[in-house]
Amino acid sequence: xxxxxxxGRIPSxxxxxxxxxxxxxxxxxxxxxxxxxxxRPSTVSGRPEPREGQIPTDLQVQWxxxxxxxxxxxxxxxxxxxxxxxxxxxxxxxxxxxxxxxxKVDWPLxxxxxxxxxDPADSLPILKCTGVVNIVSFEGxxxxxxxxxxxxxxxxxxxxxxxxxxPMIHEGMMVEVVAGPLRGVIGRLMRKDSPRAxxxxxxxxxxxxxxxxxxxxxxxxx
Numbered sequence: 001x002x003x004x005x006x007x008g009r010i011p012s013x014x015x016x017x018x019x020x021x022x023x024x025x026x027x028x029x030x031x032x033x034x035x036x037x038x039x040r041p042s043t044v045s046g047r048p049e050p051r052e053g054q055i056p057t058d059l060q061v062q063w064x065x066x067x068x069x070x071x072x073x074x075x076x077x078x079x080x081x082x083x084x085x086x087x088x089x090x091x092x093x094x095x096x097x098x099x100x101x102x103x104k105v106d107w108p109l110x111x112x113x114x115x116x117x118x119d120p121a122d123s124l125p126i127l128k129c130t131g132v133v134n135i136v137s138f139e140g141x142x143x144x145x146x147x148x149x150x151x152x153x154x155x156x157x158x159x160x161x162x163x164x165x166x167p168m169i170h171e172g173m174m175v176e177v178v179a180g181p182l183r184g185v186i187g188r189l190m191r192k193d194s195p196r197a198x199x200x201x202x203x204x205x206x207x208x209x210x211x212x213x214x215x216x217x218x219x220x221x222x
Contacts, residue, residue, distance in 0.1 A: 060119045062144040063088075065136040072131030073108040079129040086117035088150060090157050092165065109157070109165055115150060167220045175199065179218040186222050187212075 068076045073089055080087035091106040108114075113136075118126060120142040123135060135142045156163055169175055169189060177185045177199070187199035190211065197216040202209035 060121065061117060062120075063115055063117045063147055063150055064120065064142050065145060066114045066116055066126065067133040067136055068112055068114055069131045069133055070112065073112070073114050076114045076129050076131045079131075080114070080116050080126070083125055083129075085126070088115040088117075088154065090153050092157075092163070109153075115145065120144075166217070169219065169221055174222040175219040176222040177214055177218055178220050180215060182212070182214055183218075189219065192216055 066076060077087045077089040090109040092109045093104050094107050095102050096105040116126060126132065137143055171189055171191060173189055175189045177183055187201040189197060190200050191198040195216050196213050197219055198211055198213050200209050200211045
């Protein structure tokens with residue numbers, strides 16, 4: 001006579017009762033024994049990848065322009081460096097007369113400004129520096145400077161080339177002549193072809209104007 005159980009039924013000897021589960025805890029998985037999940041993979045740089053929705057720190061830390069009080073550019077730069085903040089103050093060497101002798105002095109290339117690299121969300125230590133007026137901002141938020149612009153200036157000042165600061169003017173803007181026989185004249189810059197610039201002096205009320213050429217180095221933004 002066959003001893004096989006009917007199809008679809010489990011022999012009573014093979015069934016696991018609730019008491020057996022308690023007596024043999026190894027048969028059921030223990031949540032505490034589940035191994036920890038593998039750590040998040042790292043990027044090529046060795047740092048863990050940011051979680052979804054998290055902004056990497058490298059994108060927050062950027063270069064900004066610091067507006068300083070007159071002749072406080074180096075004072076601000078030194079304070080920033082003591083606070084371990086990356087600071088950049090481009091300078092130009094000028095001859096300065098000291099009583100009976102002349103001496104070479106490094107003057108700020110852009111008077112009234114110093115550059116710093118920091119997280120704008122942590123700008124309070126920057127603003128607390130003596131001599132800082134404010135951080136150059138746009139629509140109430142610190143305006144970041146593209147790093148390549150400062151890298152270009154850093155490369156220039158490290159070279160042996162002669163350079164001089166100049167106002168950034170473009171065609172169509174109002175300018176003032178600061179040197180030469182037309183000093184004090186205000187007009188609209190129509191064309192700038194080094195070394196000459198053509199200005200238009202107008203009488204808007206009657207819709208009339210006259211143009212004149214001046215030295216491009218003698219004009220500045222009005």
